[in-house]
Amino acid sequence: MKFQFRAVSFVLLSFIVSLFGLIVADLNSDRQALLEFFSNVPHAPRLNWSESTPICTSWAGVTCNQNETSVISIRLPGAGFQGSIPENSLGKLDSLKILSLHSNGLRGNLPSDILSIPSLQYVNLQQNNFSGLIPSSLSPKLIALDISSNNFSGSIPPIFQNLSRLTWLYLQNNSLSGAIPDFNFTSLKYLNLSYNNLNGSIPKSINKYPYTSFAGNSHLCGPPLNNCSAVSTPSSFSSSISPSPVHQPLSPEAAPQNRSATTSKSYFGLASILALTIGGCAFLSLLVLVMFVCCLKKNKSQSSGILTGKAPCSGKIEVSKSFGSGVQEVEKNRLFFFEGCSYSFDLEDLLKASAEVLGKGSYGTTYRAVLEDGTAVVVKRLREVLVGKKEFEQQMEVVGRIGRHPNVLPLRAFYFSKDEKLLVYDYMPGGSLFSLLHGNRGMGRAPLDWDSRMKIVLGVAKGIASIHTEHMDLKLTHGNIKSSNVLITQEHDGCITDVGLTPMMTTQSTMSKANGYRAPEITEYRRITQKSDVYSFGVLLLEMLTGKAPIGYPGYEDMVDLPRWVRSVVREEWTAEVFDEELLRGQYFEEEMVQMLQIALACVAKVADNRPTMDETVRNIEEIRLPELNNHNTSSESDSNLQTP
Numbered sequence: 001m002k003f004q005f006r007a008v009s010f011v012l013l014s015f016i017v018s019l020f021g022l023i024v025a026d027l028n029s030d031r032q033a034l035l036e037f038f039s040n041v042p043h044a045p046r047l048n049w050s051e052s053t054p055i056c057t058s059w060a061g062v063t064c065n066q067n068e069t070s071v072i073s074i075r076l077p078g079a080g081f082q083g084s085i086p087e088n089s090l091g092k093l094d095s096l097k098i099l100s101l102h103s104n105g106l107r108g109n110l111p112s113d114i115l116s117i118p119s120l121q122y123v124n125l126q127q128n129n130f131s132g133l134i135p136s137s138l139s140p141k142l143i144a145l146d147i148s149s150n151n152f153s154g155s156i157p158p159i160f161q162n163l164s165r166l167t168w169l170y171l172q173n174n175s176l177s178g179a180i181p182d183f184n185f186t187s188l189k190y191l192n193l194s195y196n197n198l199n200g201s202i203p204k205s206i207n208k209y210p211y212t213s214f215a216g217n218s219h220l221c222g223p224p225l226n227n228c229s230a231v232s233t234p235s236s237f238s239s240s241i242s243p244s245p246v247h248q249p250l251s252p253e254a255a256p257q258n259r260s261a262t263t264s265k266s267y268f269g270l271a272s273i274l275a276l277t278i279g280g281c282a283f284l285s286l287l288v289l290v291m292f293v294c295c296l297k298k299n300k301s302q303s304s305g306i307l308t309g310k311a312p313c314s315g316k317i318e319v320s321k322s323f324g325s326g327v328q329e330v331e332k333n334r335l336f337f338f339e340g341c342s343y344s345f346d347l348e349d350l351l352k353a354s355a356e357v358l359g360k361g362s363y364g365t366t367y368r369a370v371l372e373d374g375t376a377v378v379v380k381r382l383r384e385v386l387v388g389k390k391e392f393e394q395q396m397e398v399v400g401r402i403g404r405h406p407n408v409l410p411l412r413a414f415y416f417s418k419d420e421k422l423l424v425y426d427y428m429p430g431g432s433l434f435s436l437l438h439g440n441r442g443m444g445r446a447p448l449d450w451d452s453r454m455k456i457v458l459g460v461a462k463g464i465a466s467i468h469t470e471h472m473d474l475k476l477t478h479g480n481i482k483s484s485n486v487l488i489t490q491e492h493d494g495c496i497t498d499v500g501l502t503p504m505m506t507t508q509s510t511m512s513k514a515n516g517y518r519a520p521e522i523t524e525y526r527r528i529t530q531k532s533d534v535y536s537f538g539v540l541l542l543e544m545l546t547g548k549a550p551i552g553y554p555g556y557e558d559m560v561d562l563p564r565w566v567r568s569v570v571r572e573e574w575t576a577e578v579f580d581e582e583l584l585r586g587q588y589f590e591e592e593m594v595q596m597l598q599i600a601l602a603c604v605a606k607v608a609d610n611r612p613t614m615d616e617t618v619r620n621i622e623e624i625r626l627p628e629l630n631n632h633n634t635s636s637e638s639d640s641n642l643q644t645p
């Protein structure tokens with residue numbers, strides 16, 4: 001009996017010892033793998049990985065599982081890594097789920113053992129200099145793969161077909177060639193293959209993705225690009241196809257992307273090309289005119305469509321205390337409501353409402369109007385509107401269509417007359433991000449915590465990305481992103497307002513007040529693009545991180561040229577000096593803050609082409625906030641905890 005007991009104890013003890021040994025060995029082998037990478041790849045001096053410190057609690061950018069037995073995530077975007085990743089380094093982290101090394105200077109081949117780590121789910125290696133082929137062995141658990149803006153060549157390996165959980169696939173801005181394999185993705189939601197050298201026809205299985213997913217591949221054809229039949233042979237294409245997408249301001253006149261294949265010049269003389277162009281333009285203009293007249297007629301005759309007109313009974317305008325003082329009696333009979341709007345007042349009610357000035361912006365004065373039944377709305381009284389009635393109404397159609405995203409404040413109604421242009425929005429009692437960050441800095445101030453800031457800016461990023469999505473063939477921009485145009489919803493989310501106003505306003509009004517948010521190319525060439533929106537959003541992120549208002553707000557003492565100031569502080573080394581002191585009190589999320597700073601600095605790159613797109617920015621922020629890493633604890637190993645962000 002005694003012998004039996006001893007034997008059992010011995011077996012149990014050996015089991016425990018060997019289990020412990022295994023655990024230690026596991027973490028040790030992860031440590032060795034990371035040190036192998038770290039010692040072979042030059043990086044920024046701020047990285048603190050050292051043999052003598054505990055890997056799970058001290059190494060920047062490294063996250064372990066809950067039991068601290070293995071490394072599950074590496075997130076070091078923009079950490080200054082230069083050079084190639086050695087084989088048998090990162091590829092040895094056999095429990096790795098998340099690998100984010102975007103915006104570094106990594107180059108050479110991507111070792112084949114990395115993407116095949118069986119547990120790997122999220123990979124973001126965009127904006128490096130990797131070259132060679134995409135490895136053909138990939139983790140079956142991959143959910144997101146972003147290797148865009150590198151120099152990968154060769155064809156797209158058919159292995160993607162087998163990845164049943166793949167939701168994001170971003171391969172744009174590489175040198176990939178050959179035909180696109182006939183994928184039959186089951187879970188893919190986002191696909192971008194643009195700006196490569198792909199050729200042949202787009203497989204049916206993926207032709208539901210937008211034009212922008214395939215643009216910039218001059219030898220690719222079929223929906224949503226040009227019909228393959230319209231394309232003769234690859235050699236008949238003009239070689240001068242624009243290398244990057246053209247972004248137009250949010251304006252109905254913005255030209256659609258040129259979707260027609262450019263045929264070889266040898267087929268036509270200059271005269272025939274000119275004649276065709278002029279004829280084509282004339283025909284198109286006629287067509288647009290006819291369509292527009294039809295649209296207007298339809299709008300006037302029925303109240304379907306996006307806009308509905310309301311003809312109120314006549315009444316006296318309260319000249320003294322409301323915004324209605326300038327409205328002409330004859331023209332005050334048409335307040336256009338957008339479809340789905342539940343308000344039931346008319347222009348007369350609005351003009352009678354008691355009004356309080358919320359502020360004077362660059363486009364005019366904004367009022368909070370309280371109607372007789374107690375409904376509060378916001379009325380923006382525009383001044384210096386550049387366009388006539390028709391263009392204004394066309395623009396309103398566009399605005400009505402894009403204001404259907406939870407992070408974009410919908411325009412509810414508008415009024416246009418010779419002397420008065422009014423816009424009606426919901427009143428947002430939560431105020432603006434500007435007032436939350438800079439308002440009442442004295443006693444009794446409730447500081448805006450990190451989680452709230454992250455939620456708001458992620459919402460704003462999504463809102464802007466939704467504006468940048470192609471609408472009616474137009475590449476739209478916002479043109480005036482700043483913290484006073486970010487309003488806070490009941491759910492404490494960020495919501496962008498003033499959508500679609502920039503193209504209708506005079507240049508003085510659009511240039512004057514928001515200089516601190518303006519991209520260099522706007523100041524120099526007055527060119528508003530989607531990338532200049534990204535710049536403004538980057539300044540907004542810096543404002544959120546530093547608590548400082550960008551230049552352009554008279555009356556705010558700590559105004560600074562934010563991108564310039566932040567760059568000068570962090571040039572040598574990342575430092576807590578840039579962060580808003582309110583963020584340094586209490587629980588301090590340094591790693592997330594540093595990562596947000598990296599994202600912000602990428603957005604405010606001086607050269608527009610070096611800035612990420614808004615979609616990429618959304619993903620980069622979401623990656624910081626993966627559910628697994630929320631609440632700032634280390635992760636559980638359960639796969640179900642890692643959901644699609």
Ligand SMILES: Nc1ncnc2c1ncn2[C@@H]1O[C@H](COP(=O)(O)OP(=O)(O)OP(=O)(O)O)[C@@H](O)[C@H]1O
Nearest residue numbers: 358359360361362363366378425426427428432484
């Ligand atoms: N729907 C709304 N609900 C609550 N407050 C709003 C609403 N729309 C605007 N505001 C607030 O009203 C004030 C004035 O806004 P306005 O848009 O006129 O100026 P601005 O945002 O400072 O500059 P700009 O005209 O360049 O956008 C700002 O503080 C803004 O945050």
